Amino acid sequence: MQKYTSVFILSVIITSIFIIWGLIPESVLPYGNLNHVTSVIQAFIIEKFGWFYLLTATFFLIFALSLIFSKYGKIKLGQDSDEPEYSYLSWFAMLFSAGMGIGLVFWGVSEPIFHYSAPPVGEGYTGQSGRDAIRYSFFHWGLHPWAIYSTIALALAYFTFRKEQNGVTSNILRPLFGERVDGNLGILINFIAVFATVFGVATSLGFGAAQISGGLSYLTPIDNSIQTQLIIILVVTILYMLSAQTGLNKGIRYLSNLNVILAFSLMLFLLFTGPTNFIMDLFTTSLGSYLQNLPSMSFKMTPFQTENTWVQDWTIFYWAWWISWAPFVGTFIARISKGRTIKEFVIGVLAVPTVFGALWFSVFGGSAIFLDFMEGAPIVDIVNEQGQEVALFAVLDHFPLGTVMSIIAIFLITTFFITSADSATFVLGMQTTNGLLNPPKKITFIWGVIQSASAAILLTAGGLDALQTSAIIAALPFAVIMILMVFSLLKSLQEETKPKRQNK
Template identity: 75%
Template sequence: MKRLTPVFILSLIVSVLFILWGALPKSIIGSANLSNVTTLIHGFIIEKFGWFYLLTATFFLIFAIGLIFTKYGNIKLGNDDDEPKYSYLSWFAMLFSAGMGIGLVFWGVSEPMNHYSAPPSGEGFTDESARAAMRYSFFHWGLHPWAIYSVIALSLAYFTFRKNQNGVISNILRPLIGDRADGKAGVLVDFLAVFATIFGVATSLGLGAIQISAGVSYLFDGISNTFSTQLIIIVIVTFLFMLSAQTGLDKGIKILSNVNIILAIALMLFLLFAGPTNFIMDLFTTTIGGYLQNLTYMSFRLTPFNEESTWVQDWTIFYWAWWISWAPFVGTFIARISRGRTIREFLIGVLAVPTIFGALWFSVFGGSALYLQHFMKKPIMDIVNDKGMEVALFAVLEQFPFGMFMSLLAILLISTFFITSADSATFVLGMQTTDGDLNPPNKIKFVWGFIQSAAAAVLLWIGGLEALQRASIIAALPFAVIMILMVISLMKSLRREKFPVMNRTETKKDTL
C-alpha cells in the first residue's frame, strides 16, 4: 500500500476519537457527552448562521444556471477530443443513486405528510397545506441540492481532467492559494471535506437503517424497531457494501446503481397505476408550476417576526446543510464519472434530470399518501405519529394491492441504495485521502467503510434522527465557506481559457 497521507492520518484520528467519544457512557463524561456538545453547537449555528445556509445554497443555484448560458459551457471536462465513458442511462443512474438514494425513499411519503399536518404557515390538514406540502418537497429535493452538488463536481472534474491536477478538493483552490495547496492549508481543506463526507453519509446510512428496521418490524410481528435491530442491519449491510467496494467502480457501483434505478422505477410505476393516477399527474403538473412560480420566495424565506417558528430551521436549513455536507462525497463521485462531457451538458444533466425524477417521485408517493389521508380519510398520519416517520412509506403501500410484496420490494430498494451510497462513499473517501488516486487501494476503502458505519451507529445511539440532523448541520458550516472559494477559483481559471477567434474573412465565408 502507498504511503499514508497526512489527510488520511488526521481524518482517521479525528474520526476514531469522535466514535469513541460517542460510545462512552454518559456516567463517565457527564455533561461533556457527545449528544450535549453537538446540541449546543447545533443551536449556536442555527441561531447565528441559518441565513448563511439559505444565501449560500441560492448563490450556488444562480451560479450553476448562469454558467450554462456563458461561452464557458462549451468547454469539455477533459481534453477537447475526450468522449464520455458512460452512457446517459448509466451516468444518470450512478449520480442519482449516490446523490439521493436512501433519503428520497425515506422522505418520499413522510415529508409531504409532515408539511400537510404542520405546514410552514397556516392550519394543517387543509387544501392549501396539501399544496404547500408538495411545493416544499419539490423545493427541498429539486434544483438547490443539485446545484450544490454541481459546484464541487464541476470544479473537481475541470481541474482533474482538464488541468491534470490530482482529484482532491484542495487542488481546486490552487488558483487562489497557490502552492499552499500542497502544504498545511491544503491538508486542512481536504480534512474538512473528509469530515463533512463522513457525517453527511453517516446521516443517510442512519436513515436507511432506521427505515429498514421500521419496515421489517412493521411487516413482521416479533421484530421491534430498536437500536439493537438497527445495529444488526448496519452490520449486515456493512459486510455487503465492503464486498461490493472490492469490485471497483465499473462493476459493483455501476451494476448496483442500475439495479437501484430499475427497482425505484418499478416501485414508482406500480404505485402510479395502482393509485389515483389522474390525481398524481395533476398534482405533479400543478406543483411544478407552483414550485417555479414561488422559487425565489422560498429560496429566501425566513421568519424574523415569528421567533417561535422553527419550521425553516427544522426543514430547509437542515436540508441545505445536509446537501452541503454530502457535496464532497457526491461531487467527487459525479466528477469521477463525468469526464468527456461539456460544462453545459454536465450542468443541464445534473440539474434537470434528477430534479424532474425527484418531483415525479414525490408526486407518486407523497401524492398517494395525501390522497389517502385527505380524500379517503385513511389514518396515515395517526400511524406516523404512533410509530414514527420511518413507517410512512409502508403505511401507504399496505393500502394498495400486493402491499406486502411492494413493501418487501421497498426494503430491498432501501438496502441496495444503502449499499450503493456506502460503496460510493468508501471510494470517494479513499480517493480524497490518497492524493486523489482514481483507484484507491481496497485496504483504504475498507477502513473508511468501517468508520462511516461506526459513525452512523454512534449517531443513532446518542439521539437517533435528531442526532443525525445535528451532525449534518455542524459538518456543513466550514465546508460551505470552502465551496464559495471554489466558485471564485473556478471562475478565475475559466477566464484563462483560450477560445478560437475567427477572423473577419472566415466569418464572412461562414455567412455565405
C-alpha cells in the same frame, strides 16, 4: 509513494476520536457527551448562521444556471478529444443513486405527510396544506441540492480531467492560493472535505437503517429498536464492503442500474394502482407552483416569527445536509463525468434528477395525502405513533400487493444503502490518497468500517436527531470552502478563454 497520506492519518485519528467519544455514556459525561455537545453547537449554528446556509445554497443555484448560458458552456471536462466514459443511462443511474437514493425513499412519504399535517403557515389537514407540502418537497429535493452537487463536481472534474491535477478538493483552490494548497492549508481543506463526507453519509446511512428496521417491524414481529438498527448496519456493512472490492465499473455501476430499475418500477406501480389522476394533477400544479415561488422560497426566513422554527427545522437542515454530502457526491459525479461539456453536465445534473424527484414526491407523498385527506385513512396518526421510518409502508399497505411492494421497498432501501456507502468509501479513498482514481482496497476497507461505526454511534447517541445535528455542523466549514471554489473555478475558466479573446 507515501503509504498513508497526512490527510488519511489526520482524518482517521479525528473521526476515530469522535466515535470513541460517542461511546461514552451520558451518565459518565452528563454535559460533555457527544449528543449534548453537538446539540449545543447545532443550536448556535442555526441561530447565528441559518441565513448563511440559505444564501449560500441559492448562490450555488444562480452560479450553476449562469454557466449553462455562459461562454464556458462548450468547454469539455477533459481534453477536447475526450468522450464520455458512461452512457446517459448509467451516468444518471450512478449520480442519482449516490446523490439522494436512500433519502428520497425515506422522505418520499414522511416529509409531505409532515408538511400536510404541520405546514409552515396556515392550518394543517387542508387542501392548501397538501399543495404546499408537495411544493416544499420539490423545493428541498430539487434544483438547490443538485446545484450544490454540480458546483463541486464541476470544479473537481474540470481540474482533474482538463487541468490534469490530482482529484482532491484542495487542488480546486490552486488558482487562488497557489502552492500553499500543497502544504498545511491543503491538508486542512482536504480534511474538512473528508470530515463532512463521513458525517454527511453517516446521516443517510442512519436513515436507511432506521427505515429498513421500520419496514421489518411493520411487516413482522421484529422490534424497531436501536439494537435492530445496529444489526442492520452490521449486515449491510459486510455487503457493501464486498461490493466495494469489485470497483467502480462492476459493483457500484451494476447496483446503481438495479436501483433505478427498482425505483422506477415501484413508482410506476403505485402511480397506476393508486389515484393516477390525482397524482398527475398534483404533479402538474405543484411543479408550476414550485417554479413560480422558487425565488421567494429561496430567500424565505421568519425574523418576525421567532417561535416558528419550521425554516430552521427543514430548509436549513436540508441545505446543510446537501452541503455536507457535497464533497462525497461531487467527487463521485466528477469521477463519472469525464468527456462531457460544462453545459451538458450542468443541464443533466440539474434537470433530470429534479424532475424525477418531483415525480417521486407526487406519487408517494401525493398518495399519502390522498389517503389521509380524501379517504380518511389515518396515515398521519400511524406515522406519529410509529415514527417517520414506517410512513412508506403505511401507504403501500393500502394498495394492491402492498406486502409484496413493501418487501421490494426494503430491498430497494438496502441496495441504495449499499450503493451510497460503497460510493462513499470509494470517494474517501480518493480524497485521502492524493486523488487516486482507483484507491487501494485496504484504504476503502478502513473507511467502510469508520463510516458504519459513525452511523451506529450517532444512532445510539441520539437517534435521528443526532444524525441531523452532525450534518449541520459538518456543513458549515465546507460551505465556506465551496464559495471559494466558485471564484477559483471562474478565475481558471477566464484564464482559459483569454487567448481566444486576444486573437480576435
